[in-house]
Amino acid sequence: MNDNLNANLYALFASRFPADRSACCIETHDGHYYSWDDLERASARIANLLASLGLEPGERVAVQVEKSPEALMLYLATIRAGLVYLPLNTAYRQSEIDYFLGDAEPAVVVCSPANFGWVAQSAFKSGTRHVFTLDELHNGRNSGSLLERAAHHPDQFQTVQRAGDDLAAILYTSGTTGRSKGAMLTHRNLASNAEVLHRFWHWQQDDVLLHALPLFHVHGLFVASHGALYSGSKMIFLPRFDSAQVMEYLGRSTVFMGVPTYYVRLLADPRFGREACRNMRLFISGSAPLLTETFTDFQSRTDMTILERYGMSETVMLTSNPYDGERRGGTVGVPLPGVSVRVVNAGGENCAVGDIGDIQVKGPNIFPGYWRMPEKTAEEFTADGYFKTGDVGRFDHDGYLSIVGRSKDLIISGGYNVYPKEIESVIDEMDGVAESAVIGVPHPDFGEAVNAVVVLKPGATLSESDVIQSLKARIANFKVPKRVHFVPELPRNTMGKVQKNVLRDRYA
Numbered sequence: 001m002n003d004n005l006n007a008n009l010y011a012l013f014a015s016r017f018p019a020d021r022s023a024c025c026i027e028t029h030d031g032h033y034y035s036w037d038d039l040e041r042a043s044a045r046i047a048n049l050l051a052s053l054g055l056e057p058g059e060r061v062a063v064q065v066e067k068s069p070e071a072l073m074l075y076l077a078t079i080r081a082g083l084v085y086l087p088l089n090t091a092y093r094q095s096e097i098d099y100f101l102g103d104a105e106p107a108v109v110v111c112s113p114a115n116f117g118w119v120a121q122s123a124f125k126s127g128t129r130h131v132f133t134l135d136e137l138h139n140g141r142n143s144g145s146l147l148e149r150a151a152h153h154p155d156q157f158q159t160v161q162r163a164g165d166d167l168a169a170i171l172y173t174s175g176t177t178g179r180s181k182g183a184m185l186t187h188r189n190l191a192s193n194a195e196v197l198h199r200f201w202h203w204q205q206d207d208v209l210l211h212a213l214p215l216f217h218v219h220g221l222f223v224a225s226h227g228a229l230y231s232g233s234k235m236i237f238l239p240r241f242d243s244a245q246v247m248e249y250l251g252r253s254t255v256f257m258g259v260p261t262y263y264v265r266l267l268a269d270p271r272f273g274r275e276a277c278r279n280m281r282l283f284i285s286g287s288a289p290l291l292t293e294t295f296t297d298f299q300s301r302t303d304m305t306i307l308e309r310y311g312m313s314e315t316v317m318l319t320s321n322p323y324d325g326e327r328r329g330g331t332v333g334v335p336l337p338g339v340s341v342r343v344v345n346a347g348g349e350n351c352a353v354g355d356i357g358d359i360q361v362k363g364p365n366i367f368p369g370y371w372r373m374p375e376k377t378a379e380e381f382t383a384d385g386y387f388k389t390g391d392v393g394r395f396d397h398d399g400y401l402s403i404v405g406r407s408k409d410l411i412i413s414g415g416y417n418v419y420p421k422e423i424e425s426v427i428d429e430m431d432g433v434a435e436s437a438v439i440g441v442p443h444p445d446f447g448e449a450v451n452a453v454v455v456l457k458p459g460a461t462l463s464e465s466d467v468i469q470s471l472k473a474r475i476a477n478f479k480v481p482k483r484v485h486f487v488p489e490l491p492r493n494t495m496g497k498v499q500k501n502v503l504r505d506r507y508a
């Protein structure tokens, strides 16, 4: 990529939109159609509004809103205006939002009307200058929303000049110790991955992406939406994953992406099969391990093979099963072109084929570091510039990578990451709790479910539902343990470390 040209990611997308800008870009489940022209004009109006606020390039725009075409337009407008997009899961509660806003110090925060009061309070405490809702009505009124303000601005906007190394987005990913870290992603990181995936997955302009993922994580925003934007392909936007609704639209779609739970739920519907998939070209799975059973059930029900790929917030996509070659169940495929992936032993040497070791990666898609955490960043890279993923795997003789575990203490539930340490700290603060350990146990729907094992202080009478209710008020719902087990003491090894493997076996 030539940095003398504008390396702004939006400029790249715009150069690839269909020549016929009146073609449909997004169709929604409730029957609204948006053309490519609509997308360009609306993002220009919002970019003009953001520019009118006097923001400096690189300032952050934090967004916690429901999924909608307008949310995607806000994302594109932010990039277009040279600002940095910070998406936030709608499930996050006040203490989580307080932390993200305090750490990222965004200049602008956009939230839902229902949360406006407390989010605005939190935002202003962090020095945020502007808090908006997007466009949803509040008590029947729509005054002060970002879209209403943007409507008064011109529908043309000169995309701001950005270099490949300039930041485009920050995605918070929890830390194994301490609080969440903001993974900084540059225009080059995102552009290089969009280009590579476009070729690797054989995207065509006449593809139709059935988009059921949330827009606030890598999978829904940078893999799914970017794929369609870069290819000039239409998207059908569903507000959330619902298997019946997905089935309704599959006949008019060609590409679908999801976390393994989506495939488990589709397969649970007896109507899902060859006929439902007759128009489909490609099903992609990622964000969590796809069970071999799901992979083979899908094959026998549909005569199609799910393509599994592997990535993370810090790196976007790293490996993928091939489009034309063999898609091998239980593997995440081969390194994407331009991405270097190695498996190393404890001494940092490359493992032999078949041997298990730590997965390390390098390439134009790898993030430059964690927001305002130079020491943490340095710890996560090797001296020769490889990023330590925290995943453990092995290569086979044909160069296919399998992920066999994680060196990081992480639970992936329904495609969402949950860091035990964070939940343990909240449980340990509860009255009556002496200590706790949070583990992931196999779950038929979510892949892994969060479980807590709690030791009470003498005389305390906390129940399972007390712990769950108290956590629901404080942390995002998907992090709340599905079960709480009470024990007199936690199993420890001779070093005093809690033996989570013992607990995982006991509660599996």
Ligand code: MLC
Binding pocket: 213, 214, 217, 218, 219, 220, 240, 241, 259, 261, 262, 286, 287, 288, 310, 311, 312, 313, 413, 414, 415, 416, 446, 477, 478, 479
């Ligand atoms: C919702 N709940 C979850 C959950 N999602 N619990 C555990 N894990 C989850 N993932 C809670 C709900 O709040 C509810 O709590 C209860 O579980 C049952 O809810 P549900 O109705 O079954 O949930 P639903 O709304 O259908 O959502 C499930 C889901 C959703 C799987 C559709 O979680 C989802 O879309 N996940 C995708 C996540 C994703 O996009 N990941 C990509 C990350 S990017 P209660 O208490 O009310 O009963 C990444 C990088 C990469 O990892 O490689 O892609």
Ligand code: AMP
Binding pocket: 173, 218, 285, 286, 287, 288, 289, 290, 308, 309, 310, 311, 312, 313, 314, 332, 389, 390, 391, 403, 406, 412, 416, 417
């Ligand atoms: P996140 O931090 O949310 O971006 O999650 C990234 C993590 O998800 C990776 O480090 C892996 O542990 C996991 N992951 C992503 N894709 C896959 C996959 N196909 N198989 C197994 N794990 C995956």
